[in-house]
Amino acid sequence: MGQKTSLYQKHLDAGAKMVDFAGWDMPINYGSQIEEHNVVRNQAGIFDVSHMTVVDVSGPDAQNFLRYLLSNDVAKLDEIGRALYSGMLNETGGVVDDLIVYRMSFGYRVVVNCATRDKDLEWIGAHSKGFNAKIEEQPQLAILAVHGPEAIQKVCSILDDARSAATAELKNFRGFESRAWFIARTGYTGEKGVELILPNEEAPDVWDKLMEVDVKPVGLGARDTLRLEAGMNLYGHDMDESISPVAANMEQTISWQPQDRDFIGRAAVTAHKAAQLAGNLPILTGLVLEQRGVLREGQKVLCENGEGVITSGSFSPTLKHSIALARIPINSGACQVDIRGALTDVRIVKPNFVRFGKKVFE
Amino acid sequence: MSTYPDNLKYAATHEWVRLEEDGTATVGISNHAQDALGDIVFVELPEVGATIHAKDEVAVVESVKAASDVYSPVSGEIIETNGLLEDAPETVNSVPYDDGWFYKIQISDELELDELMDADAYSDHCEDD
Numbered sequence: 001m002g003q004k005t006s007l008y009q010k011h012l013d014a015g016a017k018m019v020d021f022a023g024w025d026m027p028i029n030y031g032s033q034i035e036e037h038n039v040v041r042n043q044a045g046i047f048d049v050s051h052m053t054v055v056d057v058s059g060p061d062a063q064n065f066l067r068y069l070l071s072n073d074v075a076k077l078d079e080i081g082r083a084l085y086s087g088m089l090n091e092t093g094g095v096v097d098d099l100i101v102y103r104m105s106f107g108y109r110v111v112v113n114c115a116t117r118d119k120d121l122e123w124i125g126a127h128s129k130g131f132n133a134k135i136e137e138q139p140q141l142a143i144l145a146v147h148g149p150e151a152i153q154k155v156c157s158i159l160d161d162a163r164s165a166a167t168a169e170l171k172n173f174r175g176f177e178s179r180a181w182f183i184a185r186t187g188y189t190g191e192k193g194v195e196l197i198l199p200n201e202e203a204p205d206v207w208d209k210l211m212e213v214d215v216k217p218v219g220l221g222a223r224d225t226l227r228l229e230a231g232m233n234l235y236g237h238d239m240d241e242s243i244s245p246v247a248a249n250m251e252q253t254i255s256w257q258p259q260d261r262d263f264i265g266r267a268a269v270t271a272h273k274a275a276q277l278a279g280n281l282p283i284l285t286g287l288v289l290e291q292r293g294v295l296r297e298g299q300k301v302l303c304e305n306g307e308g309v310i311t312s313g314s315f316s317p318t319l320k321h322s323i324a325l326a327r328i329p330i331n332s333g334a335c336q337v338d339i340r341g342a343l344t345d346v347r348i349v350k351p352n353f354v355r356f357g358k359k360v361f362e
Numbered sequence: 363m364s365t366y367p368d369n370l371k372y373a374a375t376h377e378w379v380r381l382e383e384d385g386t387a388t389v390g391i392s393n394h395a396q397d398a399l400g401d402i403v404f405v406e407l408p409e410v411g412a413t414i415h416a417k418d419e420v421a422v423v424e425s426v427k428a429a430s431d432v433y434s435p436v437s438g439e440i441i442e443t444n445g446l447l448e449d450a451p452e453t454v455n456s457v458p459y460d461d462g463w464f465y466k467i468q469i470s471d472e473l474e475l476d477e478l479m480d481a482d483a484y485s486d487h488c489e490d491d
Contacts, residue, residue, distance in 0.1 A: 029400065032401055033400055033401050033426050033427075034401040034403075034426065034452075221400065221426065221427070225426060292404050293424065294403065294424045296429065314426055315404075315426050317426070340422070340429065
């Protein structure tokens with residue numbers, strides 16, 4: 001038996017197939033993963049992502065600490081509620097984890113992956129020495145992600161007037177605090193929507209209210225195909241501690257300016273960038289297979305100037321063919337994937353396949 | 363839909379076979395198999411006319427989650443494949459014992475059917491799975 005979120009019983013009531021996910025009993029689907037995927041692309045779906053780890057950072061040195069800990073620069077968060085996607089790197093420039101950090105009234109809120117919780121907390125704690133910063137995990141908080149073209153309107157319909165008005169006004173990557181709640185326009189699907197971070201004991205009631213306005217439950221299976229279509233990385237698959245963000249399509253999460261900001265891994269990723277420009281470091285790119293067959297993680301990619309590997313692959317329910325993220329030699333033209341022994345031509349595209357329900361690559 | 367229809371025989375690898383009145387047999391994958399695979403997106407079927415042996419890899423099922431080989435429960439010659447699965451592979455999820463069949467085969471050795479499980483034995487097998 002694993003750990004349970006405050007919505008465990010709601011998942012069972014909704015007919016979920018439960019699986020172990022990094023020690024948590026989580027819903028993989030509630031019947032059909034493809035139907036759940038399509039609900040998020042076309043209407044509105046809700047994910048319970050309460051297994052993710054929320055860590056609040058406060059105190060006089062909170063900003064300086066995070067500017068040292070993270071590759072992206074929290075100094076860019078010029079208003080309370082703004083969000084930033086960042087890597088947390090080790091000294092060799094590998095990715096310890098990827099995360100979202102929000103600026104809050106009390107300091108910062110960091111949301112890290114569930115599977116990496118223990119090592120992240122240890123890492124954050126160990127590197128906070130010498131900073132006057134308080135680091136507190138918030139296990140009493142649930143996270144509900146509601147996404148899809150109808151999501152914001154549906155969420156607003158179940159909130160009190162003040163929260164509803166503030167939610168309707170939110171711009172992308174911005175949030176607001178409301179008593180013990182935090183509501184933000186962030187997510188992992190490539191659709192509009194919000195994440196509601198709220199006390200565990202309030203989550204079941206919010207879940208019920210969203211069900212009443214026809215928001216459908218969506219499992220971790222569809223969450224994976226949605227994020228893959230959106231070209232978003234999954235930790236432990238598309239990158240890990242041995243992979244540079246430069247080789248994981250995460251260069252936008254490195255804030256090179258100001259040059260005097262010292263963050264963990266800076267020297268290493270600076271060297272990685274130079275190596276990539278010289279053609280010596282691979283890139284993470286998108287692959288498309290328009291014929292039959294499904295690209296899968298671990299399949300070998302054969303390119304003119306070397307070999308690569310698929311880091312995430314699946315059938316795209318929106319496009320109705322297979323897509324993948326793959327790490328391949330830079331400047332590769334044509335390439336082939338070894339699908340169960342058959343060398344199959346695939347197309348290299350930008351690693352972003354679907355946004356707001358529509359195909360986005362050429 | 364019954365999970366384990368009585369009129370079928372089952373292989374340990376989760377294929378079913380139904381002996382028809384004309385002596386041919388129809389083959390598909392079980393409800394247990396489709397449920398474990400999740401949403402099926404492609405089915406690769408054998409060539410009509412191919413001669414196959416029991417336990418040969420004869421088809422491939424690709425779901426969102428995984429690719430899985432299908433082994434023929436019986437030997438013989440493929441006489442027909444289910445063209446519906448080309449455009450509507452999800453039929454295997456919704457009606458695995460009906461319109462979700464894979465192929466029809468002229469069986470060369472009816473005794474092979476005796477080596478397969480009946481519904482009760484297969485039900486026990488799935489519970490142990």
